[in-house]
Amino acid sequence: MNDKAISAENLTKQFGTFTAVDSISFDVGRGEVFGFLGANGAGKTTAMRMLCGLSRPTSGSAMVAGFDINRESEKLKKNIGYMSQKFSLYEDLKVWENLRLFGGIYGMKDKEIAQRTDEMLGELGLESERETLVRELPVGWKQKLAFTVSVFHNPGVVFLDEPTGGVDPYTRRQFWQLIYKVADRGITVFVTTHYMDEAAYCDRVSIMVDGRIEALDTPSRLKENYAAGSMDEVFRQLARKALRSGD
């Protein structure tokens, strides 16, 4: 079996004459925690949407979890997980009802859903909230639940779009423990973040500037190459070059 979970070649997306993602190529290994960084408007969401089969590239190709994003986008969508910034939870359903719903959407059998619900709620320490309506949960718990939903069907790759926005550093660290747990199970984690302390938790990090990948390496090698004391400094050195500004 191929040990690459993601392999992108010259992936490009144009909106009219504007090139949002400009011929990016990179590989992500199986079970790797891969940080996808860039300033606002750099092209991260556009690239991630192509890798999830949600948007067609203008040119270029990619294999994700064993599927071709151009030719097998439907199969691809079933075999990946995705957690958006707005978490796709149903606020008016209970915690366990959300898990059952998403398990069903991914074609899991009732028995498997019931088993996995017990297992996941136990792992999260959310057992006592099984019957709670999602809208009553604090934001940090919603994030954990949204993450659980995204890996509930055991996908090959999970895409997390700024999963920890708006919560305190302690809750963010707890969230990262969950990320490591799923990576240990062999799920590849592709994560975008604006928090540079989180970039340092990734196995490797890529930094996008104006639609291109300007740097890609382990956090320690990036710091070495840019003679920087922190990932924040690496990021600032690269982001300074950006011509584009976010909206």
Ligand SMILES: Nc1ncnc2c1ncn2[C@@H]1O[C@H](COP(=O)(O)OP(=O)(O)OP(=O)(O)O)[C@@H](O)[C@H]1O
């Ligand atoms: N549908 C679209 N039509 C035209 N331009 C778009 C479209 N989607 C994105 N863009 C532009 O492409 C560029 C990249 O946007 P994208 O959302 O991918 O950036 P990002 O790195 O994810 O930023 P952020 O961190 O703010 O989410 C931006 O200049 C944006 O305005």
